[in-house]
Amino acid sequence: MPPKTLISHQSLRELVSGLFVAAGTSREHADTVADVLVWANLRGVDSHGVSRVPRYLELFDKGEANPKPAITVEQLRSAVAIVDADAAPGPVALTTAMHQAVSMARSAGIAWVAVRGTVHTGAIGYYTDCAAQYGMAGLGIVAGVPNMAYPGSTSAAVATSPLSVALPAGKHPTVLLDMATAVIALGRIAQYKASGTPLPAGSALAADGTETTDAALAKVPLPVGGAKGAGMSLVFELLASGLTANPIVSSFHGGTPEGKRHRQNAVLVAVDISAFTPVEQFRSVVDETVDAIKGLPSTDPNREILVPGERGSRTFNERLTNGIPLTEKLLGNLRAEAEKLGAPVPAGL
Secondary structure, rough: OOOOEEEEEOOOOOOOHHHHHHHOOHHHHHHHHHHHHHHHHHHHHHHHHHHHHHHHHHHHHHHHOOOOOEEEEEEEEEOOEEOOOOOOOOHHHHHHHHHHHHHHHHHHHHEEEEEEEEEEOOOHHHHHHHHHHEEEEEEEEEEEEEOOOOOOOOOEEOOOOOEEEEEEEOOOOOOEEEEOOOOOHHHHOOOHHHHHOOOOOOOOOOOOOOOOOOOOOOOEOOOOOOOHHOOOHHHHHHHHHHOOOOOOOHHHHHOOHHHHHHOOEEEEEEEHHHHHHOOOHHHHHHHHHHHHHHHOOOOOOOOOOOOOOHHHHHHHHHHHHHHHEHHHHHHHHHHHHHHHHHHOOOOOO
């Protein structure tokens, strides 16, 4: 494994925000993107952290993302809204959407907000966790351009569409499920490739449609659980893209250049727990359930049973204190982007 340098989350946020301001975004939007990407690194989801910065900037250069979007929020019913992202970076569009969902859920009890036409959303656990921070339950799904196989096919057919659910607890950390519908995300494949590590068997296809464990040859991730993961991705597309009248999968397979353009749709849901039961009672139920799972007999007495989000919470606390480990190659890429854009580089980077 290549050596890594520990960087404070404050310095990394400052660097990323400065890069996006230099690329033409507002400071508010730049700070939002920085928060979402650095949050992913803090939780150990490095595949969706600051390593994505060069790709986000590339999307600006290609005109597929808009650094100055005219985002609109249309509230259609008391608990239904659509955010038209105008190709805004995903962190900006989905943060807007979850804030809207939380606001509507306070009065309606539950709110569904669809997002039309954003680009890479980042780690969607960030947005569902936002709802949990308000004492609500959060749910999120994303639909994107096909990059994952479908059972029986040898090429990209559907997207590695993620699902996240966040539930506030009491004495335990927020229970936070954040998963792709693929065995392995493309960002993780890139990490395996960079480290020269073989992929787990049954996780990806090569360009010729055969399975491979060579990250350098891997082109198409396989769905988790076979038909189950592929089916989840398909219905996420139908919900997120169908309800926003912005189909992605059918357009992609239509063979037009527009169909290949990078874009994503999403759905974020906020549930006001107090509309159903006192929030503290709900937190107690979550705690009791987590305790029951963690108290189960273990197949390995030296290995703790974990629940969704527990490892990420511990990593967050550790990295918040000690710093975020980044390879020199990634740091070099970020410095190069700063030099190209004339963005400031914080001391120590």
